[in-house]
Amino acid sequence: xxxxxxxxxxxxxxxxxxxxxxVFQAIAGAVFTLIVFQLLLGPESxxxxxxxxxxxxxxxxxxxxxxxxxxRFWCAVCPFGALSxxxxxxxxxxxxxxxFLKKYGIWIIxxxxxxxxWADHVWGIVENPWGSGVLLLLLxxxxxxxxxxxxxxxxxxxxxxxxxxxxxxxxxxMVELRTNAAICDECKARAVCYTGNEKGPGCPMFEYxxxxxxxxxxxxxxxxxxxxPNNSIEIRVRPPTKELWFIRxxxxxxxxxAVVIMGIVFVQNxxxxxxxxxxxxxxxRLTQTTSYAxxxxxxxxxxxxxxxxxxxxxxxxxxKLNGQTTILNFARFGYAIIPLDIAGHIAHNLYHLLAxxxxxxxxxxxxxxxxxxxxxxxxxxxxxxxxxxYLLLALGVLGSLFTAYRIARSHDGAKAxxxxxxxxxxxxxxxxxxxxxxxxxxxxxM
Amino acid sequence: MTPxxxxxxxxxxxxxxxxxxxxLTASCAQxxxxxxxxxxxxxxxxxNSAASMEAVHVSYLDxxxxxxxxxxxxxxxxxxxxxxxNIAKEKVERIQAILASVTWPSLLxxxxxxxxxxxxxxxxxxxxxxxxxxxxxAETFGAASHDLTHAxxxxxxxxxxxxxxxxxxxxxxxLDLSANLSDLQARVGQWQKGDESSLNIGKEKLDRVRVLxxxxxxxxxxxxxxxxxxxxxxxxxxxxxxxxxxxxQSALKPLSEGSHDLTHDFYEWMGKTTSANDPACIQAxxxxxxxxxxxxxxxxxxxxxGDEASLNIAQEKLDRMAAISGHTGWPVAMATAIGSTRAxxxxxxxxxxxxxxxxxxxxxxxxxxxSHDLTHAxxxxxxxKAYAPAQAAHGMTGMGNMPGPATGGQPAPTxxxxxxxxxxxxxxxxxxxxxxxSAAGKQAAAVASPAxxxxxxxxxGLVNGLVxxxxxxxxxxxxKGRAVSGQGGQNS
Numbered sequence: 001x002x003x004x005x006x007x008x009x010x011x012x013x014x015x016x017x018x019x020x021x022x023v024f025q026a027i028a029g030a031v032f033t034l035i036v037f038q039l040l041l042g043p044e045s046x047x048x049x050x051x052x053x054x055x056x057x058x059x060x061x062x063x064x065x066x067x068x069x070x071x072r073f074w075c076a077v078c079p080f081g082a083l084s085x086x087x088x089x090x091x092x093x094x095x096x097x098x099x100f101l102k103k104y105g106i107w108i109i110x111x112x113x114x115x116x117x118w119a120d121h122v123w124g125i126v127e128n129p130w131g132s133g134v135l136l137l138l139l140x141x142x143x144x145x146x147x148x149x150x151x152x153x154x155x156x157x158x159x160x161x162x163x164x165x166x167x168x169x170x171x172x173x174m175v176e177l178r179t180n181a182a183i184c185d186e187c188k189a190r191a192v193c194y195t196g197n198e199k200g201p202g203c204p205m206f207e208y209x210x211x212x213x214x215x216x217x218x219x220x221x222x223x224x225x226x227x228x229p230n231n232s233i234e235i236r237v238r239p240p241t242k243e244l245w246f247i248r249x250x251x252x253x254x255x256x257x258a259v260v261i262m263g264i265v266f267v268q269n270x271x272x273x274x275x276x277x278x279x280x281x282x283x284x285r286l287t288q289t290t291s292y293a294x295x296x297x298x299x300x301x302x303x304x305x306x307x308x309x310x311x312x313x314x315x316x317x318x319x320k321l322n323g324q325t326t327i328l329n330f331a332r333f334g335y336a337i338i339p340l341d342i343a344g345h346i347a348h349n350l351y352h353l354l355a356x357x358x359x360x361x362x363x364x365x366x367x368x369x370x371x372x373x374x375x376x377x378x379x380x381x382x383x384x385x386x387x388x389x390y391l392l393l394a395l396g397v398l399g400s401l402f403t404a405y406r407i408a409r410s411h412d413g414a415k416a417x418x419x420x421x422x423x424x425x426x427x428x429x430x431x432x433x434x435x436x437x438x439x440x441x442x443x444x445x446m
Numbered sequence: 447m448t449p450x451x452x453x454x455x456x457x458x459x460x461x462x463x464x465x466x467x468x469x470l471t472a473s474c475a476q477x478x479x480x481x482x483x484x485x486x487x488x489x490x491x492x493x494n495s496a497a498s499m500e501a502v503h504v505s506y507l508d509x510x511x512x513x514x515x516x517x518x519x520x521x522x523x524x525x526x527x528x529x530x531x532n533i534a535k536e537k538v539e540r541i542q543a544i545l546a547s548v549t550w551p552s553l554l555x556x557x558x559x560x561x562x563x564x565x566x567x568x569x570x571x572x573x574x575x576x577x578x579x580x581x582x583x584a585e586t587f588g589a590a591s592h593d594l595t596h597a598x599x600x601x602x603x604x605x606x607x608x609x610x611x612x613x614x615x616x617x618x619x620x621l622d623l624s625a626n627l628s629d630l631q632a633r634v635g636q637w638q639k640g641d642e643s644s645l646n647i648g649k650e651k652l653d654r655v656r657v658l659x660x661x662x663x664x665x666x667x668x669x670x671x672x673x674x675x676x677x678x679x680x681x682x683x684x685x686x687x688x689x690x691x692x693x694x695q696s697a698l699k700p701l702s703e704g705s706h707d708l709t710h711d712f713y714e715w716m717g718k719t720t721s722a723n724d725p726a727c728i729q730a731x732x733x734x735x736x737x738x739x740x741x742x743x744x745x746x747x748x749x750x751x752g753d754e755a756s757l758n759i760a761q762e763k764l765d766r767m768a769a770i771s772g773h774t775g776w777p778v779a780m781a782t783a784i785g786s787t788r789a790x791x792x793x794x795x796x797x798x799x800x801x802x803x804x805x806x807x808x809x810x811x812x813x814x815x816x817s818h819d820l821t822h823a824x825x826x827x828x829x830x831k832a833y834a835p836a837q838a839a840h841g842m843t844g845m846g847n848m849p850g851p852a853t854g855g856q857p858a859p860t861x862x863x864x865x866x867x868x869x870x871x872x873x874x875x876x877x878x879x880x881x882x883x884s885a886a887g888k889q890a891a892a893v894a895s896p897a898x899x900x901x902x903x904x905x906x907g908l909v910n911g912l913v914x915x916x917x918x919x920x921x922x923x924x925x926k927g928r929a930v931s932g933q934g935g936q937n938s
Contacts, residue, residue, distance in 0.1 A: 134902060
């Protein structure tokens with residue numbers, strides 16, 4: 001077992017302080033306000049819009065890295081979470097979350113994630129400040145409704161598309177919040193970590209920390225650190241992906257999200273490559289329509305279906321070898337795709353971060369009365385970026401292979417290689433597809 | 447009636463306050479369009495209709511080229527070249543067709559109107575073979591063209607900075623950018639030879655390149671060469687400012703490489719894609735293909751005269767011709783001419799491959815007829831009607847936003863912004879699907895009008911305010927939602 005970071009007094013005091021995560025929320029809230037203002041009322045061109053630069057060039061590429069390093073820490077300081085808390089504090093009706101949401105929340109998240117990605121391509125969100133602004137307004141309304149009606153952070157737990165993504169990524173994260181079972185066994189405090197006390201609220205994510213065995217629902221908000229009277233809460237550093245090796249109750253919908261994200265990474269890459277134009281032209285001939293919505297939807301469905309179908313085939317083959325059902329194999333090993341998801345996601349966005357990073361400064365200068373420079377926005381050259389991308393993909397492939405192997409070993413013991421083999425092939429093929437996509441020249445966002 | 451407890455009253459008051467704030471936000475958004483940072487349609491004209499910006503751009507290029515040709519032809523005629531008279535008449539007709547075909551944005555209306563005003567006097571002078579009157583009209587055209595160019599690059603184009611391309615290819619912008627890059631290099635060369643006036647013209651060209659490169663930045667397929675070009679500009683500008691010839695020549699090298707890559711990437715993209723059947727696309731394609739046809743013939747002649755380098759350039763020109771003709775959705779009016787142009791491509795290609803000069807010249811001969819037919823089909827049959835459906839859809843007369851038939855002696859517009867109908871989006875572009883990039887499909891939502899923005903932001907403010915107010919009322923009535931009693935926590 002690794003060391004408990006909360007043994008460091010300073011960190012413990014920070015998390016126990018009422019200022020945490022308030023200070024971070026205030027900073028994030030201020031930046032968020034600026035972003036929304038810029039997106040809705042600032043320059044119409046993404047090229048000149050600070051909101052676009054901060055959101056899609058800086059935040060979106062950094063966020064998966066943050067998930068790997070600090071789990072769902074972002075969700076603790078997210079302005080939407082803070083807004084939900086605020087609305088709930090003043091006008092919240094704190095009704096129980098409907099069973100439907102609890103049961104199908106992850107499917108709603110899957111659907112929302114797919115829908116937003118589709119809408120981005122068809123209606124324009126990322127490259128259109130107004131589109132990005134409207135998306136934030138829609139999310140804001142959802143958060144306000146959720147905070148006004150339901151208990152705790154129902155939005156973050158059951159509805160937020162980024163929450164679903166971060167939950168999956170955070171499973172591979174390097175920091176975990178857990179409790180000391182020995183202390184909790186002796187606890188007489190009547191679950192104040194769940195219900196809250198004078199030191200702070202109960203877990204906003206509907207979790208009973210004592211039973212917490214996953215990073216997915218924990219946002220590192222520190223509420224349980226404040227309320228626990230026995231200092232049972234521990235924050236530990238662990239090897240990346242470790243949680244994925246031992247998931248006791250794999251969920252099909254979470255595995256589905258993991259593999260769908262792979263498809264989304266494909267789509268995001270393909271549509272920003274030069275080959276997209278000839279592909280689109282070919283599709284136009286095939287579908288006999290020049291409607292972008294139709295042709296993109298065809299591409300989108302195919303791109304999402306490919307990894308899902310590949311995982312299904314791998315699960316089918318594995319089922320023949322290990323005697324388990326295809327569904328169980330799909331759910332169990334779908335989590336093994338997460339490291340490659342993260343690598344593909346970061347690698348794709350690394351290009352935007354490093355090749356367009358200066359856009360954040362460039363677009364901010366006009367706000368202080370300075371002219372916008374017209375030079376290159378690149379922080380480093382393309383060869384360096386590509387090298388980092390391949391390195392990340394290599395790490396992602398290795399991580400996914402190792403995770404698949406560990407999952408197989410934890411379930412099938414000596415027969416692990418039989419279960420692993422189909423997934424080894426799957427991960428290798430997905431890795432090769434990713435490498436192929438990253439070999440091609442990519443367009444910029446700004 | 448039982449009065450609400452003090453705490454609940456406070457909550458209700460707070461909720462009402464939030465609602466009021468939301469309504470205020472909505473009304474503020476409605477009352478301050480300037481806060482949007484966007485220009486009104488009257489200011490940007492077609493700029494706010496991204497659909498027509500390419501139409502305006504390509505028409506500007508076509509117009510200024512024809513005005514230049516017209517002035518040259520009039521001068522030739524003054525010097526005794528009677529053939530120049532007939533060609534000048536053709537040019538006048540083309541200028542009229544171009545001016546009348548598109549909806550000019552308000553920023554360009556005064557200068558476009560000045561050119562339009564010169565059409566009738568020039569036509570009359572040419573018909574009467576009145577050389578002094580033709581010369582005077584040519585000078586008016588020259589001044590109008592000069593002013594139009596300044597208004598175009600100085601006023602209108604910057605308003606489009608960074609705007610996304612819509613249905614049209616960035617063909618017009620590419621043509622403009624590559625021409626200005628070429629001119630810039632030529633001007634520095636002339637300055638090197640002692641022509642001091644070329645220095646200032648070079649600076650102007652540099653400014654235009656800067657504006658055009660920024661305008662084109664949203665076309666992602668050319669991101670790399672555009673970045674190279676943009677990165678090279680400050681050094682060239684500094685060299686020109688300091689009148690440092692050596693530094694200018696040095697700084698031009700990366701610019702030249704960027705320009706080369708731009709051309710290469712552009713035609714490569716063009717070769718892989720097919721365009722929408724859009725008037726602006728067709729107009730840009732016509733300008734480009736006719737230029738390449740002329741260049742090809744010139745290069746073959748030079749090759750015949752012993753310039754071996756011209757062989758490779760001719761092959762490039764031929765490839766571009768093929769790319770443009772395959773890329774564009776040509777209209778029926780131009781189909782025959784384009785068909786005969788295409789028919790020449792393979793024979794010329796074989797001849798060039800075999801390095802057979804005689805065979806190449808034989809193969810290229812029909813191109814002269816094709817080029818001529820294409821030009822007549824373009825200006826005579828297609829252009830006058832090309833934008834008509836869109837104009838009709840906006841209650842216009844097929845004369846763009848010009849006041850009436852130029853040759854009919856209509857008075858010249860003096861203050862175009864006031865005198866002409868407001869610039870109107872060219873509706874024909876709206877239904878045309880994009881063909882440029884993934885961003886193309888996203889552009890349906892790219893430009894929201896200030897009114898739409900006000901309505902959307904206000905609507906969201908109102909909805910959120912209503913949700914909060916409703917929640918507050920329910921909370922006050924049901925008494926739910928209180929914090930955990932006596933514990934200070936928020937969750938029960």
